[in-house]
Amino acid sequence: MKKIYVLDTNVLLQDPLAIFSFEDNEIIIPAVVLEEIDSKKRYMDEIGRNARRVARLLDGLRELGQLHEGVLLETGGTFRVELNHSSVLTLQKQFLEVTSDNRILAVALNLQEEEKMAAAPRPVILVSKDALMRVKADSLGLKAEDFLSDRVVHEYSSIYPGYEKRIVASDIIQNYYAQRKLTLAENFPKVKFYPHQFLVLKDECNPSVSALGKVDGDGRVLEMLVNDDDPIWGIKARNVQQRMAAELLLREDIPLVTMTGKAGTGKTLLALAAGLYQIEDMQRYKKLLVARPIVPLGKDIGYLPGEKEEKLRPWMQPIYDNLDYLFNTKRPGDLEKILAGMGSIQVEALTYIRGRSIPGQFIIIDEAQNLTKHEVKTILTRVGDGSKIVLMGDPEQIDHPYLDESNNGLTYVVEMFKEQRLAGHVKLEKGERSILAQLAADLL
Structure with a gap:
């Protein structure tokens, strides 16, 4: 089932190409997001550069059609600048102040209410890097997600540490010290090692006996440290x-x-x-x-x-x-x-x-x-x-x-x-x- 993604300003300021990360779904940017991006374009830092890049990208998309009516993206999805659905009446009981964040929430919430009346309603999802924005959306019954496409790892605990500990037989450590190197394919079949990755070898019979080595640039041989x-x-x-x-x-x-x-x-x-x-x-x-x-x-x-x-x-x-x-x-x-x-x-x-x-x-x-x-x-x-x-x-x-x-x-x-x-x-x-x-x- 296709979905509707409503993007917060901070998503585009973090990744100007974010609209191409949602496959064949519909991507919507509320008009207030354009106002916020416009206010950042004069900054001389990374935020300002990304704001100007977003502006050039959206200007290029105008060649494909009217942005408020929607244009087809190369990913198969559609992109639209939402000018309507901006009434904050649905939020006034919960959030009285008419802020930019609340205007974005109102667009997403009003779109969700409209979809409920459709024959085949599509899920409406707010995408924001702002944790409190996601909390506010959740309290309104609106699904919200963080933008994760810019992450190289989903959890910091899974980042490559640069070394690995291995429990090995005593003869492997003895051979390593005797030859001052170890062929990895022979001793660790079907295990992938990265160039310059370190290995700490521990004797399975005597944990106090260990050896330290570094994988060579080709990822094939474990060598003694040079220094x-x-x-x-x-x-x-x-x-x-x-x-x-x-x-x-x-x-x-x-x-x-x-x-x-x-x-x-x-x-x-x-x-x-x-x-x-x-x-x-x-x-x-x-x-x-x-x-x-x-x-x-x-x-x-x-x-x-x-x-x-x-x-x-x-x-x-x-x-x-x-x-x-x-x-x-x-x-x-x-x-x-x-x-x-x-x-x-x-x-x-x-x-x-x-x-x-x-x-x-x-x-x-x-x-x-x-x-x-x-x-x-x-x-x-x-x-x-x-x-x-x-x-x-x-x-x-x-x-x-x-x-x-x-x-x-x-x-x-x-x-x-x-x-x-x-x-x-x-x-x-x-x-x-x-x-x-x-x-x-x-x-x-």
């Missing part, structure tokens, strides 16, 4: 996932590394240490570029005085805190002198990365969970020849209004690149900042 367990720029891996991360960060043949994990798991510190080691000691890269999106936690602090570096300092303070630790500075101002003397470290806001080409650099993008798919594509396409880029963040801590743990840019890259030999990923599990920080991450 030993020595400290990197004074930082030593404290757990097995940090050893995995260090391996990926130090491998020149893996230009894209993604790391996820809760606060305090060591993502930023490990990445900075690996970058400094390869720039200053190995001279593998020319410069270390560290950037993060400017998204405030809580109420914004407004405009800041001073030059660009002074304006960025509050946003980039977490990076400077880690650099203070790595350089073991004692007095205020010491870090600035060190960075000025080195000249190989650049701390930047992602706002300034568009249009650049960045060759021969070690690039760290912190808090990448606050990036959209479009923004993360923009960043990755800036990476020049001979560069390595590290994307990291905690998908469970998102400050972007239209993103969640399953549809953000970081999760998107992890899932889309897991089968590529140029990329490696690891999820850090154990917090190493302090016992209190780990307990807070688990309980709160």
